[in-house]
Amino acid sequence: MLDMGLEIIHLGSGSRGNSTLLISGNSKILIDCGFSLKQTELRLKKIDIEPKTIDAIIVTHHHGDHSKSALRASKKWGSKLYSNTETAIKMGWNPISECRTFANLERLDISEEISVLPIPVPHDDAENIALIVSNGDGNRAGFVTDLGEATVELKRHLKGCSHISIEANYDHEKLMQGPYPDSLKRRIMGRGGHLSNSQTADIIKEILTPNLKTLVLCHLSDRNNAPHLAESEVLMQIADDFGGSIFISGQDGPDFKIVLENK
Numbered sequence: 178m179l180d181m182g183l184e185i186i187h188l189g190s191g192s193r194g195n196s197t198l199l200i201s202g203n204s205k206i207l208i209d210c211g212f213s214l215k216q217t218e219l220r221l222k223k224i225d226i227e228p229k230t231i232d233a234i235i236v237t238h239h240h241g242d243h244s245k246s247a248l249r250a251s252k253k254w255g256s257k258l259y260s261n262t263e264t265a266i267k268m269g270w271n272p273i274s275e276c277r278t279f280a281n282l283e284r285l286d287i288s289e290e291i292s293v294l295p296i297p298v299p300h301d302d303a304e305n306i307a308l309i310v311s312n313g314d315g316n317r318a319g320f321v322t323d324l325g326e327a328t329v330e331l332k333r334h335l336k337g338c339s340h341i342s343i344e345a346n347y348d349h350e351k352l353m354q355g356p357y358p359d360s361l362k363r364r365i366m367g368r369g370g371h372l373s374n375s376q377t378a379d380i381i382k383e384i385l386t387p388n389l390k391t392l393v394l395c396h397l398s399d400r401n402n403a404p405h406l407a408e409s410e411v412l413m414q415i416a417d418d419f420g421g422s423i424f425i426s427g428q429d430g431p432d433f434k435i436v437l438e439n440k
């Protein structure tokens with residue numbers, strides 16, 4: 178369980194697909210598998226990862242941009258598929274032969290190296306979860322997308338993390354001035370929608386500790402956001418207290434890799 182660090186590679190993030198690769202020691206897992214099978218394999222091959230070496234795929238919720246090719250990938254690669262019970266039911270996955278189900282807030286050992294804690298977050302008709310990943314060397318990493326607001330529980334678990342990937346979905350002004358109908362604008366802004374740049378900035382400011390080394394903003398809306406808006410809004414809130422690096426994960430990845438060294 179020692180001396181292996183944790184590598185984080187976003188294969189891409191946005192409304193057209195999300196998937197993040199985590200590597201620790203001999204373990205490789207994907208959080209979400211929302212691209213086509215072909216795209217996912219292509220992106221893995223770009224970074225010299227043989228898809229069949231993926232041990233497990235964890236799906237956060239049933240929306241297509243997170244779940245699209247998860248079942249087919251798990252069957253083709255021989256990777257274990259995981260989700261909570263509600264998501265498995267919504268996907269029509271057989272909870273015994275196709276998918277291993279877990280309960281929210283119960284720590285789950287995915288492999289010898291990686292364990293995850295699923296935390297429920299409010300999102301539309303979905304039983305969505307954020308994930309806190311640890312690999313036994315003292316590093317914790319949080320992965321948070323698709324939520325209308327952060328719960329007290331989520332913030333408690335994000336505090337102290339060495340790495341956080343979190344959505345910054347929309348710029349409030351851009352959304353308001355944009356072409357979406359009012360009902361859709363209200364849904365995006367609501368408790369079950371997505372986080373705005375300023376909500377994300379507030380969350381990070383609130384949970385920031387010197388432990389936080391890397392921050393990835395993800396799931397940016399093409400129409401209602403822009404990378405420089407998301408980054409500047411968050412940096413404006415935390416700049417004085419944040420000594421780490423900030424990255425943006427766009428729809429087309431992978432284009433950067435984060436390595437958390439052993440503590």
Ligand SMILES: [Zn+2]
Binds near residue numbers: 238240300303323
């Ligand atoms: Zn969603």
Ligand SMILES: [Zn+2]
Binds near residue numbers: 191
């Ligand atoms: Zn999504």
